[in-house]
C-alpha cells in the first residue's frame with residue numbers, strides 16, 4: 001500500500017492499494033476473522049507516517065502507534081492475523097505530532113471484518129444488494145466546492161479542527177442509493193475533533209421528522225441484542241453499526257443534530273510536539289500559529305447541526321421486511337473482576353499546558369504503568385469540571401463500559417440503564433467519550449482475544465482521539481508484560 005500526497009497545494013493525501021499491478025485509491029478492505037493481512041507500506045509523504053489499525057489487537061510492532069515511524073521514502077512490512085470479532089475497524093496515520101494533519105489530509109481507510117454471526121445477521125435482515133454500507137464521516141472546511149488546506153490556528157489546536165461541511169468517504173453531498181427494506185450502515189466518525197449526534201430525518205428540507213433506527217453494534221462488533229434508538233452520540237474514532245428500515249420512504253437524510261458541545265475550557269494553549277519542527281507541513285500553511293484566531297468563514301462550531309449524507313431509496317416497495325432477531329451475538333454482559341481496585345486516571349486542563357492525562361505530557365520513552373498479560377482491571381477515568389469532551393482511545397484491547405457518573409443532562413437523557421450507560425456503551429469499545437465533570441468505569445480484560453498473546457513486553461497507548469489534543473501531547477504509553 002502506498003501513502004502518497006496527491007495534491008501538494010491543498011495537502012490532500014490518499015492510500016493507494018497496489019493489487020498485483022492494479023492501483024486502487026481509497027481502498028475499503030474486507031476481511032474474514034482469521035484472515036492474514038500482508039502488505040508493504042511505502043511512505044511517499046514529506047513527513048514520517050505510520051499505519052495504526054484502530055481497534056485491532058496487534059503486537060506493538062504491527063499496531064503502528066508511532067514508536068517506530070516510517071521515514072519519508074522508507075517502507076515497512078505489515079503482516080498479521082485478523083483476530084478480532086466482526087466489526088468496522090479502520091486504519092489511519094499515528095506519527096506523533098503529525099496525526100491530525102495526515103488524517104485530515106484524507107488518510108483514512110476502512111476495514112470491515114466479518115464472521116459467522118455477522119453473516120447470520122445479514123441473512124436475517126434479508127439485505128438487498130447494496131443495502132450494507134460502510135461510511136467514514138468527517139468534516140472539512142469548504143469554500144466554493146474546494147477543500148481548504150489544514151492550517152489550524154492556536155484556537156483550533158485548543159478546541160480541535162472543525163469544518164463547515166461533511167465529507168463521506170471523502171466526498172461532499174454524498175448520496176447513498178439503497179433499496180426498500182432493511183439498510184445496515186457501519187459508520188465511523190473520522191473527524192479530527194467534531195462530535196456527532198447522529199439522527200435520521202425524512203422530509204429534511206421542511207424541518208423533518210425523525211426516523212427511528214436500531215443500534216446493532218459498536219466499535220468492537222455486535223451487541224447481544226438490537227437497541228431501538230432515535231439518536232446516538234458518535235465521537236471521533238467511534239463506530240456504530242445500525243439497521244434502519246427505509247421501506248416506503250423516498251429519501252432519508254442523516255444529520256448531526258444540534259447539541260451543547262461542552263467546550264468549557266476557553267483560553268489556553270496546547271503543547272507543541274517537537275517533531276513538528278523537523279518536517280514541512282503537507283500544505284503550504286502554518287500549524288497552531290500562536291495568537292491566531294479561527295477562520296470563521298469556513299467554520300461551523302462543534303455541536304452545530306450538520307447534514308451528513310442522504311439515503312436515496314429506489315426500487316418497488318415489496319413485502320414488509322423481516323423482524324429484527326431478538327439476539328444477534330453471543331456477547332456477554334459487561335462484568336468487572338470482583339477484587340480489582342480501580343486504576344485511576346485524570347484528564348486535566350491547564351491554561352499553560354493544555355490537556356494532559358494525570359498532569360503529564362506525552363513522552364515517547366515513558367511508560368505510565370504496566371499491566372500483567374491476562375489481567376482483568378477496572379479503570380476509573382475522570383474528566384475535570386472545566387474541560388472539553390475527550391474521546392479516549394485505548395490501543396491493543398477493547399473494553400466495556402460499566403458505569404457513567406456526572407454525565408451532563410442532554411446525554412444522560414439518552415441513557416437506557418441505571419448505570420448511566422448509553423446504548424452505545426453496551427458493546428465492545430476501543431474509544432469512549434468522557435464529558436467534562438464525568439467519571440467512567442471501564443472493564444478491561446488483557447487476556448482477550450484468547451489466542452492473541454504476543455511474546456515479550458508490548459507497548460500500547462491510551463490517548464485522546466480529538467486529534468489536535470493527541471498531537472498536543474494528551475497521550476500516555478502503557479506496557480503489557
Ligand SMILES: [Cu+2]
Pocket residue numbers: 355389390391464465466469470474
Ligand atoms: Cu481531548
